[in-house]
Amino acid sequence: MESKKHVFTPMEKKCFLDIIKKYRTVVENKETDGASLRIKNETWSKISAEYNASPHASSQATTKQLRRLWMNLKQRRREALKKEREHRLATGEGSTISDATFDSDIAKVEPAFGMDTDIDSDTVLATTIAQTQQTALAGQRQTDSILEGGDEDRQMRAEKHEMEMKILHYQLREAKAKAELAELILKQKKLCCSDLTS
Incomplete structure (x- = not known):
């Protein structure tokens, strides 16, 4: 009897992502008509x-476990992107976090936040899976390079944000030190003035 829960190792996840990259146009097809669903189910079986x-x-x-793994990986990527964006927009004092972890393999298969894949779902219905994958290859390469560039840009923005937060932290420390120094000087002057008047 099969266990309902399957814990995937990082190597298994990497293997799964390598396989699913080949079928991304079908797996991420948004159409819900009967023919599309049949093709999608056959693809998941493959x-x-x-x-x-x-x-x-x-x-x-099982196919169901792999589908759930795919949904979980996409959800974690979306949450990481959301966390990274919130962190970038955060202001004020506090601990800085490093750039959220991104799996570039997932980014190559599932574009971020509602951006559809570059293949129209009608193309999938009109041609076989193999033909669709061949026609999508050029567009997929372009999308891959764009997504890789996006990850590099995201990393640079995160590093810039972290540096800006460190600068602000040091400026705040400097301002506090200056305020404390001014307070000490003021206390000294009061003591000197009170000693002179006594």
Whole structure:
């Protein structure tokens, strides 16, 4: 009897992502008509068969488990992007966090926040899966390079934000030190004035 819960190792996740990249146009197709769903289900069966045949798979995973893994990976990526954006927009004092972790393999398959893939779903219905993958190859390469550039830009923005937060932190410390110094000087002057009048 199969266990309902399957804990995937990082190597298994990497293997799964390598497999799903080949089928991204079908897996991320937003159409819900019968033909699209049939093609999508057949594709998930192929993904499951490829994954289970892989030497990196420590145990067999069902199609349902792999679909759930894919949904969880996409959700974690969205949450990481959201956290990174919130961190970038954060102001004030507090601890700085490093750039949220991004899996570039997921970024290559699932674009961020509602951006549809570059293949129209009608193309998937009109052609076979193999033909669709061949026609999508050029667009996928372009999308991959754009997404990789986006990750580099995101990393640079995060580093810049972290440096700005450090500068603000040091400026705040400097301002506090100056205020304390001014307070000490004022106390000294009061003591001197009170000694002179006594």
